[in-house]
Amino acid sequence: MARDGQITRDGGDGHHGADARAALMGSVRERARHFAQHEVAPHAGAWDRAEELPRAIVTRMGELGFLAGPLPTTHGGSGWDNETFLGVYEEIGRACSSTRGFLAVHTGLVSQCLEDHGTDAQKARWLPSLATGERxxxxxxxxxxAGSDVAAIATTARRDGDTWVVDGSKTWITNAGVADLALVFARTNPDATPRDDGRPARAELTAFVVELPSPGFTAEPLGVEPLGHRASDHAKLRLEGLRVPDDQRLGEVGQGFKIAMSALDHGRLGVAAGAVGIGRACLDEAVAHARERRQFGKRIGDFQMVQADLADMYAEVEAAAALVARAARAADTGAPDVTRLTSAAKLFATEAAQRAADKAVLLLGNRGYGSGHTVERHYRDIQGLRIYEGTNHIHRLIIGRSLVGKDG
Ligand SMILES: Cc1cc2nc3c(=O)[nH]c(=O)nc-3n(C[C@H](O)[C@H](O)[C@H](O)COP(=O)(O)OP(=O)(O)OC[C@H]3O[C@@H](n4cnc5c(N)ncnc54)[C@H](O)[C@@H]3O)c2cc1C
Known part of the structure; x- marks a missing residue:
């Protein structure tokens, strides 16, 4: 055990090797399931209506080791591999996509990115407080x-002695209004001369870590009502003369694009596993209803057309879970096709969950159509998973290009 009640890579129970790993995966998933069913699911609808995720749930995820799951124990982490951590994303995603989305951004996109690209001093400075949820x-x-086209980023960072001055704006940034640390990507060659053929110079992106609050950094309301993930905090960022010391630059100047993409590889696994959770939740609701609801003197689950829908949902959710686990193992072993597999997992799992949510709403009839029902929330939330961390069109492009390769 590391922190109070935290399960570490050795299982904390004397098991060794493969047994220890299986025991660890099982106990982490069980802990996540218990947390999700008892501390998240009963409140998820109310959080969605209130459009707010309580800070206490973040602190609780820190106590349970979830915020630090994949971080090494040296930085306050739990040292879990990707396949183990999937269980956390899936179980929380089954209960509430806003909570799972928080985790995928905080842990997958920020903490794991700092772990991958930060200097020792940067990791020591930021990771322990991110691991507990203090930050x-x-x-x-x-x-x-600049959505899918990341290279079109217009935010600039100009060097001024030992600091950088950042100007620009961002939109749809999850956790932005409650964040203590922001990873910001900016263009560091804004004045570069256009290419010979007249096209603008290739964008040189660099990543910066901003400690908040910071003068020049303002989180502003999005200005629209999100369809789903309503308990999440989404904001626009206004960056005006924001000064960031050079020791808060993450990675080398010009490495920002690579850093952004490597962070997304972590986050996408979390999205894919969260989609499996949505699919399972929709199947659970549909099966329970099919067993209980009677029409024409029978349970609706006794009609073969209803059984066919349930069977399709089951098959697709299980297929998605298997593919997501395969992508996680590829990430754990550093397999060369990890990016393609992760894209396939994100694409298939989110589309399968969307179909499951669609079927669940139909099978529940007017109940699934009413606001406040679990399947209605999942039906809205799943649309976000198809868009963020690379839209599903972009994942098809990644997979297709990787299969065909470069001409010549
Ligand atoms: C709930 C939610 C949370 C988010 N959280 C964050 C966050 O924390 N941080 C952050 O930085 N961003 C975040 N985003 C933004 C998200 O990452 C972008 O919305 C996403 O990358 C797509 O960009 P876009 O919406 O501008 O769509 P666009 O890129 O404008 O795409 C519009 C449509 O065109 C398609 N398209 C675009 N290019 C191609 C192409 N080459 N080939 C085929 N089709 C194409 C897209 O697939 C899409 O269907 C969030 C978004 C949502 C909805």
């Missing part, structure tokens, strides 16, 4: 003009 992280990549 909350956000990831600022998207801009009005």
């Amino acid at each position: 909350i992280g956000c990831y600022g990549l998207t801009e009005e003009g």
